Amino acid sequence: MPTVELLRDALSTVIDPEIRRPITEIGMVRSVDLDGATAVIGIDLTTSGCPMKERITDDVKGAAGKVAGVADVRIELGVMSEEQRLELRSKLRGGKPEPVIQFTQPGNMTRIYAIASGKGGVGKSTVTANLAAAMAQDGLKVGVLDADIFGFSIPGMLGVKGQPTRLDDMLLPPIAHEVKAVSIGMFVPEGQPVVWRGPMLHRAIEQFLADVYWGDLDVLLLDLPPGTGDIAISVAQLLPHAELVVVTTPQSAAAGVAERAGSIATQTSQNVVGVIENMAWLEQADGSRLHVFGEGGGQIVADRLSKTLGTTVPMLGQVPLDIVAREAGDAGTPVVVSDPQSPAAQAMREMARTLSGRQRGLAGRSLGVTPVSR
Known part of the structure; x- marks a missing residue:
């Protein structure tokens, strides 16, 4: 016969699709009872209009129905x-009742990359x-903060529809x-511009x-937006450990x-981890490469930044012009998902693995050790 304990164990495998934690852990399971062979489960949704209710x-139902002896x-x-x-x-x-920027808390090990351009x-x-x-495909x-x-443009390129769910x-x-x-584009009616000045931009980020x-x-x-304006400065202030990738x-x-x-890194004390050269060439039918926008711009940027910053700024890679990549972005599915074998997808996947595989610095982080005297 099924038991309440077996049902609760089964429900602990159900993950909330938005919070990504077990529903038993976040207080959504109000009650678990048995009426003969029928499991009666009370679920409290986070909001009345929860988009993930179904x-x-x-x-x-699927998790509880797998418990031996449960008929309904x-x-x-x-x-x-x-x-x-x-x-x-x-x-x-x-455990903090008020909002905090988790990425600046002691012990946080999230790698933060600000993708910038001139x-x-x-x-x-x-x-x-x-x-x-x-x-994400690599596990x-x-x-992504737009x-x-x-x-x-991030909502359109990732195919995100609707607004974030509000929990107060x-x-x-x-x-x-x-x-x-998350993007301001999720809150603005289509076609409506955002007309804000510096303080509002800082508050939004x-x-x-x-x-x-x-x-x-x-x-x-x-x-990041192009250039070195208010938002670039705000990001440097709010996320001092963020590292720059220049496109x-x-x-x-x-x-x-x-x-x-x-070069803004000279004033914000940020680290530039590398340069990405996009639209590097257009591959022709005969296998040759047509350099539509010239050659060498990415390496020039990397070399000059290395000299200016006094540290090695590598070229992370070159991404070819690819119609498939443009079509994928317009359709809301990144090309690394829709056509992983395309030249653009392979180039960006290699750069993603380079960035995700970098060692994380320990500056400003708690090491969890206590000094002792001898």
């Missing part, structure tokens, strides 16, 4: 009380979306291709970092501007 219901499963849905939601938010914040149109957002999807827990407030003052980010993503439940991420990518095209004009975007 999926959670199906997953609970009845779900009694409810909604968390204000006290339950407060307790849940505190638990998700690591000018627009070099494919920075395409690179960001594909790096994120490639890392990493990845988040920091390009005026020119947001906490936001649960949508997940696409196993990547958590701060809220995206503190009010969003990112969970335990391996990597956080930030898609350019081979064109000399683009390379010169990209160098300035990387």
Whole structure:
């Protein structure tokens, strides 16, 4: 015969699709009872309009139905009380009742890469979306913050629909291709511009970092706007351990501007981990390469930044012009997912593995050791 203990064990395997933790751990299981061979399970959703209600219901029925002796499963849905939601938010914040930027807390080991460019149109957002999807395919827990407030494009490139779920003052980010993503574009009506000045931009980035439940991420990518304006400065202030990846095209004009975007590290004390050259060439039918935008821009940026910063800034790789990559981005599916064998996908997957495999610095981090006197 089934028991309540066996049912609870089965329910511990059900993972909330937004929070990504067992529903038994986050207080969603209100009650577990048996009426003969029928399992009667009370589930409290985080919000009354929970977009994942059907999926959670199906997953609970599936898990409980696998318990030997259970002939039927009845779900009694409810909604968390204000006290339950407060307790849940505190638990998700690591016991802290108020929002904090988790990435600056002692012991946090998330790698943070800010994808920067000197000018627009070099494919920075395409690179960001594909790096994120490639890392997620390799099993990493990845988040993307679309920091390009005026020119947001991450929702479209990742195929994210709708807004984050609100848990009072906490936001649960949508997940696409196993990547958590947040963008101001999720809150702005289509076609409406964002007309903000410096302080509002800073506050927006701060809220995206503190009010969003990112969970335990391996990597956080930030898609920065072009140039060295307010947002680049705010990111340096809010995330002092963020490292820069500079994206350019081979064109000399683009390379010169990209160098300035990387040189901001001299004033913000950030580390530039490398340069990505996008639109490097167009492969012809006969196998030859047509260098539409010239050659060598990426290496020029890497060499000049190395000299300016006094440290080696490597070329992380070159991404060829690829119609498949453009079509994939327009369709909301990164090319590393839709066509992993394409030249652009292979180049970006290799760069993603280079970035995810880098050693994490220990500066400013707790080592968990206590000095002793002899």
